[in-house]
Amino acid sequence: xxxxxxxxxxxxxxxxxxxxxxxxxxxxxxxxxxxxxxxxxxxxxxxxxxxxxxxxxxxxxxxxxxxxxxxxxxxxxxxxxxxxxxxxxxxxxxxxxxxxxxxxxxxxxxxxxxxxxxxxxxxxxxxxxxxxxxxxxxxxxxxxxxxxxxxxxxxxxxxxxxxxxxxxxxxxxxxxxxxxxxxxxxxxxxxxxxxxxxxxxxxxxxxxxxxxxxxxxxxxxxxxxxxxxxxxxxxxxxxxxxxxxxxxxxxx
Numbered sequence: 630x631x632x633x634x635x636x637x638x639x640x641x642x643x644x645x646x647x648x649x650x651x652x653x654x655x656x657x658x659x660x661x662x663x664x665x666x667x668x669x670x671x672x673x674x675x676x677x678x679x680x681x682x683x684x685x686x687x688x689x690x691x692x693x694x695x696x697x698x699x700x701x702x703x704x705x706x707x708x709x710x711x712x713x714x715x716x717x718x719x720x721x722x723x724x725x726x727x728x729x730x731x732x733x734x735x736x737x738x739x740x741x742x743x744x745x746x747x748x749x750x751x752x753x754x755x756x757x758x759x760x761x762x763x764x765x766x767x768x769x770x771x772x773x774x775x776x777x778x779x780x781x782x783x784x785x786x787x788x789x790x791x792x793x794x795x796x797x798x799x800x801x802x803x804x805x806x807x808x809x810x811x812x813x814x815x816x817x818x819x820x821x822x823x824x825x826x827x828x829x830x831x832x833x834x835x836x837x838x839x840x841x842x843x844x845x846x847x848x849x850x851x852x853x854x855x856x857x858x859x860x861x862x863x864x865x866x867x868x869x870x871x872x873x874x875x876x877x878x879x880x881x
Contacts, residue, residue, distance in 0.1 A: 630657040630665075632755060634672075649676040649691075655755050664703040670712060670753060671697050684726035692717045699749050714752035715741045716774065718762065722783075731786040738762060742776025742805030751775060751808060763799075764829070765848055769872040772829065772852075773812035778802040794834040801826040803857060810857060817861040827855035827869075846876040 634653035641648060653672045657665045674693030681687045695714040700707040722734030743751040754774045763779075764772045781799035788794055801811070806824040809816035813826075833848040852870040 631655070646677055646679045649678075651675065653755060655753075659705070664705075665700075666703055666707075667698075667700045667709070668753065669697045669699070670695055670755070672753075672755065674716070681722070681724055681732065683724050683730060685724065687722050687724065689718070689720040691719075693752075695752055701749075710747060710749045712749045714750050715739075716752050716754075720762075729786040729788060731784065734783050734785075735780065736762070736783065737780045738774070738777055739779075739804060740774050740777045740811075742803060742808035744805050744807060750805070764831070765833070765850060765872070765874060767874055769850060769870075769874075771811065771813040771870065772801065775811050776804050776808045777811045778804045778824075788834070789836075791837040791840060792834060795832065797829075797831045799829045799831075801829060801855070806857070810861075813858070815858060815861045815864050817857070822860040822862075822864075823856045825855040826857045828853040842880055844878045844880070846874070846878065849873045 632653065632655045634651060636649060636651040638647055638649040640646075651674060653670075655668060655670045655672070657668050659665055659667065672693055672695045674691065676689065676691035678689040678691075679687045693716045695712060695716070697712045698709050699712055700709055717739045718736070720734055720736040722732050724730060724732040740752045741750050743749055752775060757774075763774060763777075779799050779801050781797055783795055783797040785793070785795040803810050803824045803826060806820040806822070807816075807818055810826050829850065829852050831848070831850040833846065835844055835846045837844050850870075850872045852872075854869055858864050
């Protein structure tokens, strides 16, 4: 596998924003002991953002298009299909200049999923994290940057000089009802289970036990399943999901 890319950023001081353009190339091939889908992907797009500042509005808008080719399966004789996938993220917030510096924001994520046809449309994130926008990293892996259409509202604040916290709510839909939902592997190829996957509530608090050296993080997330996660043929009959995490991080 080989991944490389270029990112260029330029501040537009008259508008108080920064603009970025980026390009990433990813290639993979089979080896003697590992079969792959021979992805050859070009991902290009851009981002415009205004940094968070007390008593002011901020925003971030980014969009990417992904092209290239991929094998329909990992077998050596699998057909090669063209890729045409997309990703869009938007976030608008306001930070209050007052006690605990609260920030309220609304956001939206749309990540394409595959559909019947000769073109592969499921967006591949290539690398990166979920934490900043979608869901906590770690064992909880039901929701990520794939086949997703989801608005969200989020409230952040600083309880103390050493702490930060947030609460967020996010309803979840499939961008394509015939593809597997996000990163859950739950799928209904017929599309009969609908497109609504459920409601996600999340909260997190972090506190520096030793400033810049030792930080405690506590988080909790509840996923209330919607029609798709209850009715899809391979949906596990496990009810709603509640995930909690406790992390202690040392910085050197």
